[in-house]
Every structure is written in C-alpha cells, then in structure tokens.
Amino acid sequence: MAFADKQISCRDCGTVFVFTAGEQEFYANKGLMNEPTRCPSCRTARRSSQSSLEQADGYVRYGNFASFGGKTPRQMHPASCAECGQMTEVxxxxxxxxxxxxxxxxxxLKPPREEVARQ
Structure with a gap:
C-alpha cells in the first residue's frame, strides 16, 4: 500500500499539520486504524498534563479497566491489631x-492447613 503525506487540522488548536507517509506506515504496522486528530505539540502537551494528574496523589492510575490483578496499587487503611496492639495496614x-x-x-491464630491426601 502506498502512503502519501496528508494535511490534517488539529482538533485542539486548529493548526494544520502533516501526517507523513512514514507516520502512516508506522500506524498501519501497529494496527492503528484512526489518523491522529491533534498536532504533535498538542499531543505532547496532552500526554504531559495527563501524566501529572495521574501521579498527583501518589498513586499511579492505569485506567478505568485495570484490576487488582493488574498494576493498580490497593488502597491500604490503618488499623490496630486486636491481639498485640501494633499498628498495621489492611x-x-x-x-x-x-x-x-x-x-x-x-x-x-489461624489454624494450620491440613494437607489433602491424594487418592
């Protein structure tokens, strides 16, 4: 497939930027179907503002669909041990x-697990 440079208008600032043939080939190789809608400078600004918001409270957020099996850290809560009184987090x-x-x-306190005999 032959690629040719395209001129696209940025959705944020309205500047016309060139979506080069090389970029188009890269997008196609990665399986990306949509063309970029923001110019390179607006894309960079958007990425930097998102990364600063994601780490503002000390937790890294990996998106709405990340689970505890993923990389999202669990929120821990302080508690006092009922047996020894030492502070712990749960x-x-x-x-x-x-x-x-x-x-x-x-x-x-936990009873030891009994090994299940193999039959």
Whole structure:
C-alpha cells in the first residue's frame, strides 16, 4: 500500500499539520486504524498534563479497566491489631465489628492447613 503525506487540522488548536507517509506506515504496522486528530505539540502537551494528574496523589492510575490483578496499587487503611496492639495496614476499612490482626498474630491464630491426601 502506498502512503502519501496528508494535511490534517488539529482538533485542539486548529493548526494544520502533516501526517507523513512514514507516520502512516508506522500506524498501519501497529494496527492503528484512526489518523491522529491533534498536532504533535498538542499531543505532547496532552500526554504531559495527563501524566501529572495521574501521579498527583501518589498513586499511579492505569485506567478505568485495570484490576487488582493488574498494576493498580490497593488502597491500604490503618488499623490496630486486636491481639498485640501494633499498628498495621489492611486492604479494607476496619469497622470495629470484627477484630483485625497484624500478620504475625494472624498466623498464630489461624489454624494450620491440613494437607489433602491424594487418592
């Protein structure tokens, strides 16, 4: 497929920019179907403003569809261990209805797992 330079108007600033044949070939090789709608300077400005917003509160956000199995960090909540009183962090909001234990006390209280005999 032969590519030719195209002139596109930026949707943000209205400047006309050239979508080169090389860029078009790169887009095609990556499987990108849509042409760019912003000029290179507006794209750069948009990326930098998004990355500064994503890390503003100390957490990196990886999008709406990231799960705990992905790279999104879990929000931890401070709690006091019901057994030893040491402060710990848990991935849920402690409500006081049930005791919260630190990992050391929890491993002491938790019954050992019995190995299931293979048949």
């Amino acid at each position: 991935p849920f909001v402690p409500r006081g209805e049930r005791p919260v234990y630190c990992s050391t006390c929890y491993s002491k």
